[in-house]
Amino acid sequence: MPKLKVNGRAQEVAVPDDTPLLYVLRNDLKLNGPKYGCGLSQCGSCTVLVDGQAVRSCVTPVGSVTGQDITTLEGLGTLDKPSKLQQAFIDEQAAQCGYCLNGMIMSAQALLHKTPKPTEAQVRSALDGNLCRCGVHNRVVRAVMRASRGA
Amino acid sequence: MNMMNPSRRALLQGGSLTLAFSLVPPALAQRAAKLEGAPLPGDLKLYPKISSWLRIEEGGKVRLLFGKVEIGQGIVTAAAQLAADELDIDMKRLVIVSGDTRVVPNEGVTAGSQSMQYGGVAVQIAAAELRAYLIARAAEKLGVDAAKLKVVDGTISGGGKSITYWDLVAGQKIDIEATGTVKVKEAKDRRYIGKKVGRLDIPPKATGALIFIQDLRPDGMLHGRVVRPPAYGAKLVSVDRDVATMPGVKRVVRDGSFFGVIAEREEQAMAAADALRRATTWDLPKDVPTSDTIYDWLKTQPAKLITIKDVASPIANKAKKVVEAEYRRPYHMHATIGPSTAIATFAGDGSVLIQTHTQSPFETAAAIAQMLNVPKEKVQCEHWQGAGCYGHNAMDDAAADAALLARYMTGRPVRVQWSRQDEHKWEPYGSAMVVRVKASVDEKGDIVDWDHTIWSTSHGTRPGGRAGNLLPAQTLEKAHPLPTPVNGGAPNYAADRNGIPLYEFPGTHVRTHFVEKLAARASSTRGLGAYGNVFAIESFIDDLARAAKADPVEYRLRYLKDPRAREVLTKTAEMFGWTKWKAAPGKGRGIAFARYKNLSTYTAVAVEVEVEKASGAIRVKRASSANDAGEIVSYDGIVNQVEGGIIQSLSWTLKEGVRFDEKGVRSEDWTSYPILTFSEIPPIDVKVIDRPGQPFLGAGEASQGPTGAALANAVMDATGVRFREVPFLPSRIKAGLMA
Numbered sequence: 021m022p023k024l025k026v027n028g029r030a031q032e033v034a035v036p037d038d039t040p041l042l043y044v045l046r047n048d049l050k051l052n053g054p055k056y057g058c059g060l061s062q063c064g065s066c067t068v069l070v071d072g073q074a075v076r077s078c079v080t081p082v083g084s085v086t087g088q089d090i091t092t093l094e095g096l097g098t099l100d101k102p103s104k105l106q107q108a109f110i111d112e113q114a115a116q117c118g119y120c121l122n123g124m125i126m127s128a129q130a131l132l133h134k135t136p137k138p139t140e141a142q143v144r145s146a147l148d149g150n151l152c153r154c155g156v157h158n159r160v161v162r163a164v165m166r167a168s169r170g171a
Numbered sequence: 172m173n174m175m176n177p178s179r180r181a182l183l184q185g186g187s188l189t190l191a192f193s194l195v196p197p198a199l200a201q202r203a204a205k206l207e208g209a210p211l212p213g214d215l216k217l218y219p220k221i222s223s224w225l226r227i228e229e230g231g232k233v234r235l236l237f238g239k240v241e242i243g244q245g246i247v248t249a250a251a252q253l254a255a256d257e258l259d260i261d262m263k264r265l266v267i268v269s270g271d272t273r274v275v276p277n278e279g280v281t282a283g284s285q286s287m288q289y290g291g292v293a294v295q296i297a298a299a300e301l302r303a304y305l306i307a308r309a310a311e312k313l314g315v316d317a318a319k320l321k322v323v324d325g326t327i328s329g330g331g332k333s334i335t336y337w338d339l340v341a342g343q344k345i346d347i348e349a350t351g352t353v354k355v356k357e358a359k360d361r362r363y364i365g366k367k368v369g370r371l372d373i374p375p376k377a378t379g380a381l382i383f384i385q386d387l388r389p390d391g392m393l394h395g396r397v398v399r400p401p402a403y404g405a406k407l408v409s410v411d412r413d414v415a416t417m418p419g420v421k422r423v424v425r426d427g428s429f430f431g432v433i434a435e436r437e438e439q440a441m442a443a444a445d446a447l448r449r450a451t452t453w454d455l456p457k458d459v460p461t462s463d464t465i466y467d468w469l470k471t472q473p474a475k476l477i478t479i480k481d482v483a484s485p486i487a488n489k490a491k492k493v494v495e496a497e498y499r500r501p502y503h504m505h506a507t508i509g510p511s512t513a514i515a516t517f518a519g520d521g522s523v524l525i526q527t528h529t530q531s532p533f534e535t536a537a538a539i540a541q542m543l544n545v546p547k548e549k550v551q552c553e554h555w556q557g558a559g560c561y562g563h564n565a566m567d568d569a570a571a572d573a574a575l576l577a578r579y580m581t582g583r584p585v586r587v588q589w590s591r592q593d594e595h596k597w598e599p600y601g602s603a604m605v606v607r608v609k610a611s612v613d614e615k616g617d618i619v620d621w622d623h624t625i626w627s628t629s630h631g632t633r634p635g636g637r638a639g640n641l642l643p644a645q646t647l648e649k650a651h652p653l654p655t656p657v658n659g660g661a662p663n664y665a666a667d668r669n670g671i672p673l674y675e676f677p678g679t680h681v682r683t684h685f686v687e688k689l690a691a692r693a694s695s696t697r698g699l700g701a702y703g704n705v706f707a708i709e710s711f712i713d714d715l716a717r718a719a720k721a722d723p724v725e726y727r728l729r730y731l732k733d734p735r736a737r738e739v740l741t742k743t744a745e746m747f748g749w750t751k752w753k754a755a756p757g758k759g760r761g762i763a764f765a766r767y768k769n770l771s772t773y774t775a776v777a778v779e780v781e782v783e784k785a786s787g788a789i790r791v792k793r794a795s796s797a798n799d800a801g802e803i804v805s806y807d808g809i810v811n812q813v814e815g816g817i818i819q820s821l822s823w824t825l826k827e828g829v830r831f832d833e834k835g836v837r838s839e840d841w842t843s844y845p846i847l848t849f850s851e852i853p854p855i856d857v858k859v860i861d862r863p864g865q866p867f868l869g870a871g872e873a874s875q876g877p878t879g880a881a882l883a884n885a886v887m888d889a890t891g892v893r894f895r896e897v898p899f900l901p902s903r904i905k906a907g908l909m910a
Contacts, residue, residue: 035436043438052386053379057508058591062841065508093379106377113369113807116815117243118376118383119509119558125377144849151841153508154243154559155818156811157852 022082026051027095037083041075042066044082045092053093053122057151064123064150068092074130093122096129105129108167109160116154123150128164137168211351213292214238218276219348221304224297225254229341231325232266233258238278239290240270240530241372243559244871245808246286248370250294252363252804257298257355259322260336262363267371270532270554280531280633282562282695284771284869287804291867295355303353304345309334358863365803365861372556384528384555385512389584392514393421394437395576396444397643398430398451399593402835403692405453412450414443422579423447427648431576433585441590460690461832465603466499469626474684479662480671484620484678490611494715497607498707499896501828502600502691504844509558510589511565511598515573517581522549527570528557530633535567537636539574542644542651550574561819563694564598565589567634571641595844596836597642600829601696602628604666604703608711610676616719618730620678623708627666628686629656630699642692658685659699663768666700669876672708673766674730691831698875701767702820705876706883706897709763713884714893723762723884724749733766735799736773738860740764742797743775746856757781758792759889763880765873772873773799776817778853780885787905789886791821791853794878799860801868809870810857816874817855822847824879828898 024031026049033048040059045051045068057065059078066078069091097103102110105125115121124147131138131146138146143164152160211219218224226234235254241247247269255262268274270281278290306327310317315330322328325336358365375382400407407428414432415423419439424431430447434440460468484490514526523543529535532552540550552570560566569587577585589597609622638644638651645653659665667683683700716726724744731737744750744762752760759782764775779792794817800809826845830837838844879897887893892907 039438043436046386047388047437050388051379052381052383055383055385055509056588057510058841060591060840060842062591063508093377097378099374099378099380102374102378109377110369110374113373113811115243115370115373115376116245116811117508117556117559118373119243119385119507121376122379144852147849149848151508151846151848153506153561153819153846155815155822155852157818157849158814158855159811161849 022086024082024086024090025088026090027092033082035082038081040078041068041080041082041085042077045077051092051094055119055122057120062151063120064127065120067123067126067150069126069130072130072133074127093125096125104170105132105164105167108163108170112159112163112166114156114159114163116156120150120152124152124160128167131164132168138164140165211349212296213289214276214278215293215296215349218293221297221301221347221349222345223276224294225258225301227336227340227345228266229337231264231337233260233264235265235267235294236275237267237269237290237294238276239281239286240532240554241556242281242530244812245370245805246281246290247372248368249287249804249808250291251371252368253291253295254298256361256363257295258302258325260325262368264325270552272532272536272552277533280534282530284767284871284873287867287869291804296349296353299353299355300349301345304347305336305339308339312339365806367807368805382556383509384514384526384557385509385588387514387526387555389514389516391582392584392586393433393435393580394440395431395433395573395585395587396440397572397587398444398448399597400428400646401453402455402833404456404459408452408454410451412446414447414450417443417446424576424579426575427646427650429575429643429646431572433576433580455833457833459833462501462828462830465501465690466605468690469603469605469628469686472686472688474626474686475658476682476684477658477661477667478682479667480679480681482679486619486677487611489613490619491614493609493611494718495607495609496711496714496895497605498703498710500604500703500706501897502603502693503696503823503827504595504600504829504838505561505564505598505696506844506846507558507560507564507594510591510594511569512557512586512588513570513573514584514586515570515577516584517577519581521545522551523574523577525550525552525570525574526555527552527566528555528560529566529570530560530563531567534636535570535634538567538634538638538641539571541636542571542638542641543574543578562601562696563633565594565642568597568642571643575643592839595839597692599632599692599694601702602630602666602693603690604700606703606707608707610711610715612715612719616715616721618676618715621672621676622680623670623672623704625666625670625683625700625704626686627683627700627703628689628693630665630693630695631659632656632694655687656689664699666703668699668768669701669704669765671769673733673736673769674712674727675732676730691829691836697816697819698872701765701872701876702823702879705763705765706879709765709877709880710883710893710895713761713887727764731764736764736766739773739797739799740775742858742860743777743795746795746797746858747777749777757784757889759885759887761881761884761886761888763877763884765876767869767873772868772870774813774873774877776874776877776881778878778881778885780882780889782886782889782904784890784908787901787903787908789825789899789904791882793853794855796855796857796874797860798857798870798873799862800870801862801865803859803861804867806859809859812870813857813874814855816872817878818847818852820875820878821882824882824897824899826898826900
C-alpha cells in the first residue's frame with residue numbers, strides 16, 4: 021500500500037504500485053489541480069511537484085514517489101489565500117478556459133524554485149512543454165515574471 | 172434527486188426559496204400592458220418575462236439565469252457586469268446559474284460569437300426593466316416620487332426614506348414582462364460595464380477549487396470508457412475476449428458496435444476498454460478520400476451550388492487583365508486540451524440528468540432523448556465548464572456515451588472522459604476548403620470585377636435535437652444514421668462565412684459548392700468558413716496591390732468604404748509602424764482585414780516574419796491588431812479573445828492539418844498533430860476601439876481569418892513566393908522556394 025506525502029500530509033492509498041499518480045491524486049485524494057490531458061506526458065496538464073521538480077503525474081507510477089514530497093496546485097495556496105504565483109496569474113487574467121492552468125503554474129513554480137529571477141526566455145523555455153490551446157501564452161509569461169518580481 | 176420537480180430543486184439548491192405568487196399592484200400591471208415599446212432585443216424576444224432572467228432572492232442575493240454558457244470566453248462575467256450595473260447592485264450579490272435546462276431560458280447554442288448580441292443584451296435590458304419596476308414599487312410604498320429615488324447597491328432611497336430590493340420584494344414572484352421602453356444607463360453612470368473587472372472563474376481555476384466538469388465526483392460515481400472503431404466507416408468483424416472479469420469491471424456494454432465498460436476505478440475502466448479495443452477486429456472501407464486527395468475530392472463530388480452574391484460590374488468593358496488563384500485549407504482540429512467529459516445519472520423513473528460541457532444543453536438533451544427513445548422531458552442537462560472547445564468538439568458525444576452506459580447502472584453516476592487519442596481522432600473537425608478567386612483589373616490595376624468560388628463540406632453537424640448527430644448513436648444496434656448535413660444558410664452559416672468581401676468592388680460574384688458527403692467528420696470550428704475565405708480574399712487582394720505597385724493598406728482603402736473598417740485597418744498599420752518599416756533580407760510584413768461575418772467585430776492584423784530560406788522555417792516576430800467590437804463591456808475580455816485567436820490561427824496556419832487515410836485518422840496525439848508552443852509565440856499587441864452606444868459585437872472568432880492571411884502576406888513579402896496552401900510547414904515552404 022503506497023504511503024504518500026501530499027501537500028504536507030501523510031496519505032495511504034490502497035492501490036497497486038503501478039497506478040499512475042494522476043488517478044490517485046484526483047480520485048483517491050480528490051484533488052482537482054492535476055488534470056488529465058493526454059496520458060502521454062505531452063501536454064503538461066497533470067504536472068505536480070515531486071521534491072520541487074515538475075513531474076508529469078499521468079506517467080508516474082505511484083509506487084515510484086512514495087516518501088517524497090508531492091505538491092499539487094492546492095498545496096501552493098487556496099481560493100481565500102492564493103500563493104504569490106497564483107495571485108500573479110489572477111492579476112494578469114492569465115487564462116481563458118483555464119484547463120492548462122494547473123500545469124502552467126506548477127511548471128512555473130518549479131522554475132522559480134531553481135531560478136527565482138528568470139528571464140522571459142527562461143520562462144518560455146521552461147513552459148515549452150506545457151500546451152495551451154486558448155492562446156494565453158503571453159499572459160502566462162507576464163504572470164510568471166510578475167511573481168518573480170514580487171519575490 | 173427529485174427529477175419531477177426540477178425547478179424547485181434548483182432553486183432550493185442555492186439555499187434560497189422563491190415563492191410562486193404574484194404581488195404586482197394592478198396599476199403597475201396596467202402600465203406595463205399599455206406601454207408599447209420598441210421590439211425587444213436579443214433573446215429577450217424569446218423570453219420577455221423578467222423572472223426568466225433575474226430574481227430578487229432572500230439574503231440580499233439576485234439570481235441571474237443565463238442560457239449561454241462559459242466556454243472560457245468570459246461570457247458569464249460579462250453577463251454579471253451587465254446585470255449588476257443595470258440593477259445597481261454589487262456583483263457579489265449575484266448567484267449565477269447558466270446552461271441548466273431545468274431552470275434557464277433556452278438560448279440555443281453558445282456559438283458564433285453571438286452571446287453578447289443575444290444573451291448579454293437580454294440580461295442588460297431585463298436588469299434595467301427590473302430596476303425601473305422596483306423603483307416604481309418603492310415610489311408607491313414610500314410615497315416618494317419615482318424621479319427622486321436613487322439606487323445604491325440595491326437600496327432605493329429619496330425624500331429621506333429608503334428601502335432595499337429585498338425588503339421590497341424578496342421571495343415574491345415578479346410577474347412582469349419587458350416593455351422595451353426602459354433606457355439602459357449612460358456610460359458615466361456605470362460601475363462595471365467597460366471597466367476592468369476580473370473574471371469570476373479565474374481565481375477558482377488558479378487554485379484548484381471545484382469548477383470544471385472533470386472535477387465533479389458525485390457519491391457512488393463509477394467510471395465508464397467507450398471503445399471506438401479504428402476508422403470512419405469501419406465495420407465490426409469479431410470480438411474475441413470478454414473483459415468482464417478484469418479488475419474492477421462492473422459491466423461490459425455492447426449495443427451493435429457500440430462497446431463500453433464501466434468500472435469502479437478510472438484506470439480500471441481504461442485498462443478494460445483498452446483490452447476490449449485490442450480484442451476487436453474491424454473491416455476497413457476501401458477507396459476513401461484521404462488528407463492527400465481531399466482537395467481534388469472536394470472539387471469532384473456532387474454538390475449543391477449556391478449563389479450568394481451576383482452583382483455584375485457596370486464597368487466590365489474596362490477590364491484589361493484577368494487573374495486567378497486557388498487556395499486550400501485542410502481539416503483543422505478544435506484540439507481541446509481537456510478531453511470531453513460527461514457524467515450521467517439515471518433515476519428510478521427512467522429520467523436522466525447529464526452533467527456536460529455542451530454548448531447546446533437543450534438541443535443535446537433532446538438529441539439524447541431521441542437516442543434513448545424516451546420523452547424529451549426525461550433528459551435534462553446541467554452545464555459545467557470544460558476545457559476550451561472553439562466550436563463543436565466531442566462534448567455532446569461524451570454526454571451521449573455517459574447516458575448509454577449509465578442506463579445500465581440506475582442510481583449510480585457514470586463518468587466518461589474521452590482519451591486523448593479518441594478526442595483527436597473522432598472530434599468533428601473544421602472542414603477542408605478550396606477557394607478560387609478570380610478578378611479582372613483595369614490598366615492601372617484597379618479591380619473591375621471579383622469572383623469567389625468555394626468548395627467545402629458541412630461546417631455544422633451539431634446535435635440540434637437529432638440523435639444521428641451524436642457519434643455513439645450511429646453505432647447502436649438500432650442505429651441513428653448521420654442526418655444528411657444541410658447548408659447552414661447563406662451567407663454566414665457554413666463554408667460561405669465571410670465569402671463576400673467587405674470591399675466594395677464594381678462587380679462581385681460569390682458562390683459555394685456545398686458537398687453533402689463528409690470525407691472526415693466535420694462541424695463548427697471557430698469561424699467556420701471565415702478562416703479559409705479571408706485567407707483567400709486577403710492573399711489575393713495583396714497580390715493585386717503588389718501588381719498595381721500600390722501599398723497594401725492604401726490599395727485596400729480604395730475599396731473599403733465603411734468608416735469603422737477603415738479606422739481598424741489604418742490603426743493596425745499605425746500600431747505596427749507600417750510606414751516606418753524597413754525591409755531586410757528574409758524579413759517580411761503582411762496585413763489583412765475582415766469584419767467577422769460582415770456584421771460583427773472589425774479586425775485587422777499585421778505581422779512581421781523572418782523566413783529561413785535554407786530550412787523553410789517561418790518565425791513570427793510580432794503581431795499588431797486593432798479591433799472594433801462595438802460598445803465595450805470587458806476590454807480585457809476582448810483583448811484576450813482576439814490575442815488567443817491570433818495565436819490559434821498562427822498555429823493552424825503554420826503547423827496544423829489533420830492527416831487521415833484508409834486506416835483512419837493518423838493525427839492522434841500532440842506529437843502527430845503539433846500546435847504552437849511558448850517559444851514560438853511572438854509578442855502581440857491588441858487594441859480595441861470603443862463605440863459607446865453601438866451594439867455589442869462578438870469578438871471570439873474575429874481574428875482567425877485576418878491572422879492566417881496576414882501571415883501569408885508577410886511570407887510573400889519576405890520571399891517573393893505566394894503560398895496558397897495551409898499549413899506552411901517548413902518542408903512546403905522550402906519546396907516552394909526551390910521551385
